[in-house]
């Protein structure tokens with residue numbers, strides 16, 4: 258499952274230098290190791306020291322370079338890695354385009370970036386709750402971000418909800434792996450201004466806040482509580498149980 262999601266990343270040579278951005282506790286990084294990349298050729302980066310502490314505790318990740326940093330402002334020189342992977346993180350980035358531009362910058366000429374993330378559900382009910390809870394990119398948006406950043410040969414592979422559930426535990430969301438190749442060494446052709454300071458722009462209107470809170474709770478129920486309820490219900494009253 259995780260291996261399927263990583264297949265488009267072409268981790269086919271132990272000499273590849275790989276970075277896992279938003280790598281958290283290292284679930285995806287373990288997949289990079291399993292694909293045959295030696296830990297000493299892998300860098301795991303995340304903005305949360307708490308998540309990284311969990312990754313550092315994993316024996317299978319011993320030897321991996323683990324460091325703190327922002328996906329939208331990567332602490333690496335231009336043209337550093339052969340592969341960039343990121344799984345289940347982009348949906349938290351304030352400016353995904355900026356992060357993908359950074360992916361382009363740190364990959365070497367001929368290198369490949371692979372972004373694994375959720376996609377905006379097409380079923381109207383799922384879509385409604387996805388919108389209420391968090392913003393999920395549309396498939397076309399991933400393609401557009403990659404293309405604008407300068408990647409060529411941009412491809413999208415859909416992955417099943419089963420794999421994605423392993424990362425996010427809300428079973429109704431589909432995922433995708435998007436890949437692109439960096440055609441030419443150097444910085445991205447996409448020019449972006451400096452990163453805007455995130456000024457805790459929380460919605461201060463109490464009515465909107467309440468509405469969002471209610472919608473958020475309903476969405477949480479739909480994605481998290483409902484699948485558990487259905488699972489437990491099936492244990493207690495198996496499907497073929499008739500009145």
Ligand SMILES: C[S@@+](CC[C@H](N)C(=O)[O-])C[C@H]1O[C@@H](n2cnc3c(N)ncnc32)[C@H](O)[C@@H]1O
Nearest residue numbers: 279280281284285304305327328344345346349
């Ligand atoms: C759902 S976890 C996924 C972790 C891991 N990739 C996996 O497959 O299990 C999302 C991770 O993205 C990280 N993250 C969110 N925004 C980030 C950013 N701007 N820069 C770096 N990491 C970020 C979080 O700290 C968290 O560890």
Ligand SMILES: *[C@@H]1O[C@H](CO)[C@@H](O)[C@H](O)[C@H]1NC(C)=O
Nearest residue numbers: 271272273274295296297298
């Ligand atoms: C890591 O990659 C370098 C080249 O980038 C290579 O020489 C080395 O053998 C790799 N490490 C292992 C253990 O394969």
